Amino acid sequence: MKKLSARRRHPLAAVVVLLLALAATGGLYAAFAPAGTAQADETAQSLAIEEGKKLYSVGCASCHGTGGQGSSDGPPLVGVGSAAVDFQVGTGRMPAQQPGVQVPKKKVIYSQAEIDQLAAYIASLGAGPIIPTENQYDPAGADVARGGDLFRTNCTQCHNFTGEGGALTGGKSAPNLEGVSPKHIYEAMQTGPQNMPSFPDSTMPEEQKKEIIAYIQAVNGEKASSPGGLKLGGLGPVSEGLFGWIFGLGVLIAAAVWVAAHTAKAKKS
């Protein structure tokens, strides 16, 4: 205690107290902050379209209109197809939480069965891209290298070299593709959600989509490795520069301070 009170007036005391206070506040917040756990129950369904319509009236109609005709708050859904529904609802983008420049990915609140019902209902409103089957999007066996070339030609402008995402104008952004399932990547290419252009089969055949998915999985998927160590977000020179300054030069300056502090001269009493 004596030691502590002797250092109370140390020039760095205020900094230490501030750091401790920040750490305590942050820790307490992390410990006690409420975590939302809203989950719709699964229900048995009879007719998918019938059930989907019910779900639609509750969760979607306020913005997209009672018959999918759209309103000032949401676009019409006639002809968007089941693939669009599966992507938007399956990645948690829909139902939207609040209007903004872009609807972000968030926790999925519908079960896959409910999403299928919603998709069936929307598909019944007008023909559009349908949810792909597994043999359409499964990247197993596809040519990864060709996928890389296609990715760099069509996708990197917005999604970055390895699909880490990037900024668009006015606060919009292209999302990070890490952890996005092959089905959802396929659907995104097929339907072109939000700011993304669509790549229908006429411009990008199924085989090429598979190759792109295979490439994303290879460089940014669960099994992707980073041979050089920490990949620092995969964001390129900016994050490397930040890391170099803080952990490279920072550590070296700390070492310099340490060396200078351990000098041959007699210590001041």
Add this chain to the structure above:
Amino acid sequence: MSTSTASDDKNRRVPAGERVADWADGRLGIYSLAKANMRKIFPDHWSFMLGEIALYSFIIIILTGVYLTLFFHPSMNEVVYHGSYVPLQGVRMSEAYASTVDISFDVRGGLLIRQIHHWAALIFLAAMLVHMMRVFFTGAFRKPREVNWLFGFLLFVLGMFTGFTGYSLPDDLLSGTGVRFMQGAILSVPVVGTYLSMFLFGGEFPGGDFVARFYSVHILLLPGIMLGLVVAHLILVFYHKHTQFAGPGRTNRNVVGMPLLPVYMAKAGGFFFLVFGLITIVSAIATINPIWALGPYRPDQVSTGAQPDWYMGFSEGLIRVMPGWEINFLGHTLVLGVFIPLVIFPLVLVAIAVYPFIEGWVTRDNREHHILDRPRNAPTRTAFGVAWLTWYFILLVGGGNDLWATHFHLSINAITWFVRVFFFVGPVIAFVVTKRICLGLQRRDAEKVLHGRESGVIKRLPHGEFIEVHTPLDQADLHRLTAHDQHKPADLGPAVDENGVRRNVGPAEKLRVKLSKGYYGEGSQIPKPTAEEYNEIAAAHGHGHEEITSGKH
């Protein structure tokens, strides 16, 4: 050794080491060299080791670079990749790119050496900048060290371009975009731009030459010049002797510290290995420039997040925030949106480089300075330095505007406009604020000298008054806080000479006097306490509450 010639004194067995030293001395004169330099004194302060970090990382870069040249093919011949990195197998690429991927995956230790080379380069440039700022803020650039300041500055600029030509060599999609950026800037030069571009690339961009050309520049021309400058830089450090901070026993005519041998040989040698070790650890932990993930360069492809390494980041900021202006005149286009940033780019660097000469001109200070300033005691200089750093940092923000946008959920347009405004406003605000802070710190120093340090002990006097006990500073601290010079502002002098004739004062001199008033005039420095003030207050303390605090002594 046993076969060497007999020594002069045949009766005495001379140790082998001595005989080798004698041999060398007879040919190289090492004894007088050692005698003159072994006891050379260097002062001790951690900030004097920043330049060492730069020097050692430069050595590390050279060592690792030599290893990389053994495996790198500086050629743009097209090949099909068949190495061990699966996502590139079968892709067409230049030999330069293929050999870099091979270095990363198929050469023993190649990836680690590549990463050490690149991390050391980032740290080299960062250490040079920090070292330069140490020199700047402590006024170590003053006479007689102006030339060495320029040598250091040149090293920083050459380091930037060595880095640029280096990271462009692998011919990957990221660096290729950077080279395209550079080519665009060259094209924007009026009249000669297209010719320059054709000359540099041996035809249309990218052509088949630039990797080989950059390679010569990167491994021979620029490092050669830099090595020469580093040697000159160090010779001048020896010749001028190292600066030191004010302290007891330290004057402008001595250096207080420890001898080169053995203390600094051991410390510097040890520190080299520390730097090498720590950079290696960083390189083993974190990846840098994963060119295999970027893909080979093709002019028809581009990625978002295409930025240069940090030391070129401010040029990226200039180009990103510049409005896309252009002038069309008689079928010729002047691309101001690119040309103006190209002109400002060197100006940003020159602004800090010429400052010592501007200060020298304003102050007309021709004395030698070996005692460093504390930054607060040179408020105008410190404020200028912080303003420049602010300017530089704002441009870096502009260069990374997309990542600021995605990571802080901001609009990239808003960030761009922020940078446009603060490019002009930021340095001014930084200048004013820094100057005020410096003056505040000077006031605090004066207060500390006269009244001592706040002890945190509150005493209650017999009549009920509470006072805080101040402990007087010791002699060394008093000296440290009052050792600096305080200059008087220059004066234009009388308007007329002794004969009543109007004196002719040129506009340059008028400007100089005005600036000098800004430096040292009213409100630009806090008069440091004089001995009389100190004695007076010390005496007053004797009559006042000194008796209460006397228990502390």
